[in-house]
Amino acid sequence: MNREYETVVGLEVHVELKTKTKIFCSCSTEFGAEPNTQVCPGCAGFPGTLPVLNRKAVEYAIKTGLALNCEIAEVSKFDRKNYFYPDLPKAYQISQYYMPICKNGHLDIEVEETKKRIGITRAHLEEDAGKLVHQGTITSTEYSLVDLNRGGMALLEIVSEPDMRSAQEARAYLENLRAILLFAGVSDCKMQEGSLRCDANVSVRPRGQTELGTRVEIKNLNSFRALEKSIEYEVRRQINAIEDGEELIQETRTWDEEKQVTRAMRTKEDAQDYRYFPDPDLAPVYISQEWIAQVSESMTELPNQARQRLVNDCGLPEYDASILTLTPATLKFFDEAITKYNQPKIVSNWIMGELNRLLNVNNMEIEDSRLVAGDLVELLKLIDAGTISGKIAKTVFEEMFSTGKKPEEIIKEKGLLQISDEDTLKGMIDEIVAANPKVVEDYKNGKEKAFGFFVGQLMKATRGQANPAIVNKLLQERLSRE
Amino acid sequence: MQLYDLTIHELTALIKERKVSAHELTRAYLQRIDEVEEQVGAFITRTDELALQQAGDFDNNPVDKPLAGIPYGLKDNICTSGIRTTGASKMLEDFVPVYNARVAACLEDQQGILLGKLNLDEFGMGCSTETSAFQTTSNPWDLQRVAGGSSGGSAAAVAAGEVAYSLGTDTGGSIRQPAAYCGLVGLKPTYGLVSRFGAIANSSSLDQVGVITRDVKDCALVLSAIAGYDSQDGTSAKINIPDYFADLSGDIKGLKIAYPREYFRNSTDTAVARQVKRALHAYEQMGAIVEEVSLPHSEYALPAYYIISRAEASTNMARFDGVQFGLRDVKADNIVDLYANSRAAGFGAEVKLRILLGSYVLSSDCYETYYLKAMKVRRLIHDDFTRIFENYDIIVTPTTPTTAFCRDEYRGNLLSLYRNDILTVPVNMAGLPGISVPCGFIDGLPAGMQLIGKPFQEKMLLNAALAFEQAHDYYKARPALGGDK
Numbered sequence: 001m002n003r004e005y006e007t008v009v010g011l012e013v014h015v016e017l018k019t020k021t022k023i024f025c026s027c028s029t030e031f032g033a034e035p036n037t038q039v040c041p042g043c044a045g046f047p048g049t050l051p052v053l054n055r056k057a058v059e060y061a062i063k064t065g066l067a068l069n070c071e072i073a074e075v076s077k078f079d080r081k082n083y084f085y086p087d088l089p090k091a092y093q094i095s096q097y098y099m100p101i102c103k104n105g106h107l108d109i110e111v112e113e114t115k116k117r118i119g120i121t122r123a124h125l126e127e128d129a130g131k132l133v134h135q136g137t138i139t140s141t142e143y144s145l146v147d148l149n150r151g152g153m154a155l156l157e158i159v160s161e162p163d164m165r166s167a168q169e170a171r172a173y174l175e176n177l178r179a180i181l182l183f184a185g186v187s188d189c190k191m192q193e194g195s196l197r198c199d200a201n202v203s204v205r206p207r208g209q210t211e212l213g214t215r216v217e218i219k220n221l222n223s224f225r226a227l228e229k230s231i232e233y234e235v236r237r238q239i240n241a242i243e244d245g246e247e248l249i250q251e252t253r254t255w256d257e258e259k260q261v262t263r264a265m266r267t268k269e270d271a272q273d274y275r276y277f278p279d280p281d282l283a284p285v286y287i288s289q290e291w292i293a294q295v296s297e298s299m300t301e302l303p304n305q306a307r308q309r310l311v312n313d314c315g316l317p318e319y320d321a322s323i324l325t326l327t328p329a330t331l332k333f334f335d336e337a338i339t340k341y342n343q344p345k346i347v348s349n350w351i352m353g354e355l356n357r358l359l360n361v362n363n364m365e366i367e368d369s370r371l372v373a374g375d376l377v378e379l380l381k382l383i384d385a386g387t388i389s390g391k392i393a394k395t396v397f398e399e400m401f402s403t404g405k406k407p408e409e410i411i412k413e414k415g416l417l418q419i420s421d422e423d424t425l426k427g428m429i430d431e432i433v434a435a436n437p438k439v440v441e442d443y444k445n446g447k448e449k450a451f452g453f454f455v456g457q458l459m460k461a462t463r464g465q466a467n468p469a470i471v472n473k474l475l476q477e478r479l480s481r482e
Numbered sequence: 483m484q485l486y487d488l489t490i491h492e493l494t495a496l497i498k499e500r501k502v503s504a505h506e507l508t509r510a511y512l513q514r515i516d517e518v519e520e521q522v523g524a525f526i527t528r529t530d531e532l533a534l535q536q537a538g539d540f541d542n543n544p545v546d547k548p549l550a551g552i553p554y555g556l557k558d559n560i561c562t563s564g565i566r567t568t569g570a571s572k573m574l575e576d577f578v579p580v581y582n583a584r585v586a587a588c589l590e591d592q593q594g595i596l597l598g599k600l601n602l603d604e605f606g607m608g609c610s611t612e613t614s615a616f617q618t619t620s621n622p623w624d625l626q627r628v629a630g631g632s633s634g635g636s637a638a639a640v641a642a643g644e645v646a647y648s649l650g651t652d653t654g655g656s657i658r659q660p661a662a663y664c665g666l667v668g669l670k671p672t673y674g675l676v677s678r679f680g681a682i683a684n685s686s687s688l689d690q691v692g693v694i695t696r697d698v699k700d701c702a703l704v705l706s707a708i709a710g711y712d713s714q715d716g717t718s719a720k721i722n723i724p725d726y727f728a729d730l731s732g733d734i735k736g737l738k739i740a741y742p743r744e745y746f747r748n749s750t751d752t753a754v755a756r757q758v759k760r761a762l763h764a765y766e767q768m769g770a771i772v773e774e775v776s777l778p779h780s781e782y783a784l785p786a787y788y789i790i791s792r793a794e795a796s797t798n799m800a801r802f803d804g805v806q807f808g809l810r811d812v813k814a815d816n817i818v819d820l821y822a823n824s825r826a827a828g829f830g831a832e833v834k835l836r837i838l839l840g841s842y843v844l845s846s847d848c849y850e851t852y853y854l855k856a857m858k859v860r861r862l863i864h865d866d867f868t869r870i871f872e873n874y875d876i877i878v879t880p881t882t883p884t885t886a887f888c889r890d891e892y893r894g895n896l897l898s899l900y901r902n903d904i905l906t907v908p909v910n911m912a913g914l915p916g917i918s919v920p921c922g923f924i925d926g927l928p929a930g931m932q933l934i935g936k937p938f939q940e941k942m943l944l945n946a947a948l949a950f951e952q953a954h955d956y957y958k959a960r961p962a963l964g965g966d967k
């Protein structure tokens with residue numbers, strides 16, 4: 001039944017630019033400060049104060065625009081978006097409505113080995129609002145407190161075309177966008193801290209129909225997973241509604257992470273008239289070709305360029321390349337490792353496998369971990385030298401990850417050195433064989449499992465430290481003599 | 483002659499020659515305020531103690547600055563650190579800023595003596611101070627009449643000898659009109675010449691801080707102290723500021739003066755127009771070239787102004803919502819009631835009217851037909867002026883259609899009241915400098931002549947104003963008030 005419908009998704013992404021000061025005043029933007037300690041009369045909207053544009057925010061917007069293949073407007077303007085809310089001290093947000101700084105860009109994604117280009121309608125600068133702290137929930141709270149630390153931080157809102165056709169494409173778009181923003185160095189893109197926020201516009205339509213279906217905007221998407229799950233849910237909900245003959249209404253819904261459903265917030269009829277008009281306090285922003293050229297020159301490798309390099313120069317599969325270029329920190333880790341240990345695929349396997357697993361389990365980013373590339377290289381060299389086995393190496397790696405200690409140190413501390421001494425191993429094999437005559441019988445009768453049993457027993461006796469190649473050789477020799 | 487009758491440049495000379503101390507001067511002014519303030523009602527807040535302290539500091543450690551030791555007043559929409567700044571609104575009745583407006587800092591830096599904060603129409607919205615939440619200021623020339631507005635307190639205080647000079651703000655004539663009504667010199671500088679930082683916004687693209695003084699030389703002295711780029715104001719102009727006072731000669735030989743016929747027709751009281759015509763004749767005799775021109779879009783200036791100014795004012799007033807500062811309805815038990823009740827109680831009728839009108843013209847259904855159209859008209863008005871200034875140096879008009887009107891004269895007739903601004907509004911719409919200078923008396927009330935200049939050509943404007951002033955005695959006249967003989 002679902003095949004008869006096509007999913008249509010467009011994303012609106014708010015990115016907090018990592019300028020040192022706010023967009024219209026000189027307050028600090030550091031995350032996690034005590035409430036209302038990064039506030040001045042300006043960002044608190046006191047009478048008589050005026051906004052003065054932070055040039056760095058414009059530079060970051062240009063950078064993002066270039067990375068997203070946008071046209072950079074020679075002239076852009078700021079407008080006032082008027083609405084009352086306690087976290088908005090001026091009762092208007094300074095944004096760019098009529099003349100945004102970036103337009104008509106695109107971003108390429110790949111889902112299930114199909115490449116696709118997603119259009120970017122516009123990217124515009126604006127100021128962030130403050131934060132309300134409720135006692136309990138918004139409806140039951142006796143009073144609410146306002147924290148203006150976030151108010152006036154520089155945001156870039158990036159609006160895509162409704163070009164995505166599945167939740168997976170939407171996720172791929174957001175992942176790629178995040179990678180580009182991280183590589184361009186314009187934002188920390190931490191969804192948990194709110195420096196990357198995403199709203200999804202979702203509709204469905206019968207396959208073949210050209211006009212779009214009734215659109216629903218989903219808010220409160222705090223993770224890639226939430227984005228994907230909420231779209232999947234919303235598509236099911238909309239299709240069911242249509243199948244049941246219900247009429248869909250244009251509305252804003254919120255993602256309930258706990259119940260894994262979207263819930264109605266407000267309908268189009270409740271939508272406010274924001275009374276946009278050009279903010280008379282700010283002169284138009286003029287951007288010269290020279291400035292654009294300057295910003296362009298200052299830009300370093302972007303994810304797609306890095307991906308190509310990894311495929312062409314390092315001989316990695318496309319899949320590896322796409323994973324390693326999801327964040328600049330991952331790529332940096334990889335690049336550092338292969339300069340000291342020129343086996344890209346082995347390094348890649350460790351990053352994509354063990355390292356990413358541990359990062360996921362601990363809900364960490366690579367830059368937060370205590371592990372450095374040089375230590376992984378040390379570990380790989382120890383495996384090559386036969387000092388430890390690959391299996392033990394994983395244990396050592398976990399320890400490295402959680403303590404930041406050097407591999408040799410861990411091996412020494414935990415006594416994990418690989419046993420390659422044939423005389424030692426021979427003695428142990430003799431004991432095991434002698435103690436298990438029945439299994440020896442099985443082996444002689446051609447039961448392959450029996451061999452594995454002896455290997456297992458030996459590994460157990462050596463706490464996994466026996467050199468597997470030598471164990472195989474010695475065990476074969478020994479059993480052939482039975 | 484009393485001390486409080488003198489100009490800044492006369493007082494500065496006395497101070498420099500040690501004939502009078504700042505303390506004596508301040509005492510003289512405070513005494514004058516005590517005598518006449520009850521009749522005039524120019525002050526919202528007096529700062530006697532601060533003034534005496536500033537005077538003492540200066541006397542102990544005199545500095546050589548043009549405005550040092552000179553008592554002045556500020557319109558009460560100009561923020562002063564640690565001193566209540568009300569905007570003549572109940573909304574900000576107890577509001578004490580923690581920052582100085584740029585212009586307030588400039589005058590503090592000059593070591594001037596601040597005597598207090600002066601009355602205005604609520605948030606600068608009005609032309610008579612009748613919309614002030616606290617009082618209506620009287621015209622020192624006739625106490626039954628208004629001093630004008632919105633900078634009515636600023637003008638009346640200078641005219642009454644309560645301060646030597648004052649600062650005001652001008653959105654559509656709010657400095658020039660009260661200056662004209664009170665027989666003073668009032669300058670609205672080019673948009674961007676003087677920082678707006680710390681001046682509570684009325685209509686941001688039209689507002690400009692300016693000067694009210696007894697004569698043109700004083701005006702030049704004060705302008706020199708407050709003009710210049712300010713990094714805190716994104717609309718502040720980055721230009722070199724000349725010394726406006728130095729080499730003001732009053733020589734205007736060859737100056738090309740235009741007078742637009744539209745400004746002398748219909749809308750203007752014949753008496754004021756006649757007075758200005760006489761002034762034009764005087765200019766001719768001084769060697770200026772005087773010719774009639776046309777500014778064809780002038781008649782659309784007023785409606786366009788009402789749309790743009792209300793639109794901007796409506797969103798500038800939005801921050802007064804009872805959440806951050808100012809008046810709050812503490813009994814409201816939800817946020818919507820908090821907004822509605824605080825704003826209903828805090829704003830006066832005129833401000834509410836402007837918020838409604840402004841919100842309406844910005845609504846998505848009206849934006850194009852009202853706001854965008856008004857912005858196009860604004861461009862045409864600007865182009866009209868630019869065209870005239872290709873061939874002329876100065877444009878001369880009456881400042882106001884009539885002399886000062888009586889209190890309550892326009893009650894219930896708002897549209898007629900609004901027409902008072904018809905001659906001054908186009909100057910704000912085009913962002914040009916305009917100065918009002920006294921040009922005679924009609925039935926004992928002062929009349930004002932408006933001189934309009936090219937952008938940032940305040941020096942030429944002041945020079946032309948000085949030429950007229952020196953050829954006449956109008957600026958020497960003082961109203962008879964209180965204990966005056």
